[in-house]
Amino acid sequence: GESVGLHLPTLSVQEGDNSIINCAYSNSASDYFIWYKQESGKGPQFIIDIRSNMDKRQGQRVTVLLNKTVKHLSLQIAATQPGDSAVYFCAEAGSGAGSYQLTFGKGTKLSVIP
């Protein structure tokens, strides 16, 4: 079946450095992608989203890049802070008509070293 997955399960970065979290997806018909941050014991928190008619979208300290050719998604976090430590998930919105379920990858754990 279709799937969304991540290249790296863990990532450690120094405080102040930039972080890049990658995600591969397999459904070429996917048209909407979301990055979520999940801290221990909490629900996923929306970070940023992007639709398939865009290649790049920027938020506050975060940028999402979408490469439809290779079905790859990345999340860049600038000047990573200790509060960014969490598990990050990419999610794909269902591409079927009337389908709104999200399909999540396994997640990447980001650890920020002070």
Place this chain on the structure above:
Amino acid sequence: DTGVSQDPRHKITKRGQNVTFRCDPISEHNRLYWYRQTLGQGPEFLTYFQNEAQLEKSRLLSDRFSAERPKGSFSTLEIQRTEQGDSAMYLCASSRGGGRETQYFGPGTRLLVL
């Protein structure tokens, strides 16, 4: 704070017992979703409602699971005859209902079946 609330936050039960969880979505959000998350995995879609209508159900939603949203506002998820494999975090999310769009998650209910 996303505005989605869930109750209870934690539930411990014995195998064979029934449990019920409640979700209150963000006010005026028409769509409400249920997901299940096990340790080390991303959330998995269970079902979703458009107002009071249940429009999509995952194959994960066995006949022991039932969800309702009787007045199109809060929703309940009931698990009958719980099994140890039901132990997981049960997440609720809501969205406005205008196409593929951001889903905002609640804090989840962590279920442990002994």
